[in-house]
Amino acid sequence: MTALFHNLDATHPPPPEVTKSAFAEELGLSKARVSQLVEQGLPLTADGKRVKRLDALAWYRENIAPHRRKALSDKPNADPRRELDRVKLEAARIELERARGNLVDRAEAEKAVFERARLERDAHLAWVSRVTPRLAVELGVDAAALFSALDREMRAHLVDLAETPLDALTDDD
Known part of the structure; x- marks a missing residue:
């Protein structure tokens, strides 16, 4: 769930506040979906421009049903970049199998x-x-x-x- 901050170690923990875009990317959601969640009560900073990361993660776990979270992350084209990465990975797997001689035309x-x-x-x-x-x-x-x-x-x-x-x-x- 912390894909955005995967390169950070214990000496550099994720920031306590992130942009809505960064939070959307971390959860694999669209920015529009994060805006909907804000309307439903997702915690923001006092100025309303940034997401209180830990509070927002806790709110998300409590307020969005587990099956709904899975449906959001499994939805095709929910995140075009993630879908593109999935398609590229599948193409690479197919090419590898073809190179190994396991696939035929x-x-x-x-x-x-x-x-x-x-x-x-x-x-x-x-x-x-x-x-x-x-x-x-x-x-x-x-x-x-x-x-x-x-x-x-x-x-x-x-x-x-x-x-x-x-x-x-x-x-x-």
């Missing part, structure tokens, strides 16, 4: 999966042409009729696979 991944599926489909269809003559001799049947039947069944099987949701193909029972 979605378009590249989709292209790779599509290419793999196309190669597998072509391999299945080529299998029919490759095994038909051998099976025809082994079974003593007409090769053209066997090819037609196997090709028809393989294509139906591939259509069925294409229409089946992925989760139905896994065996996670």
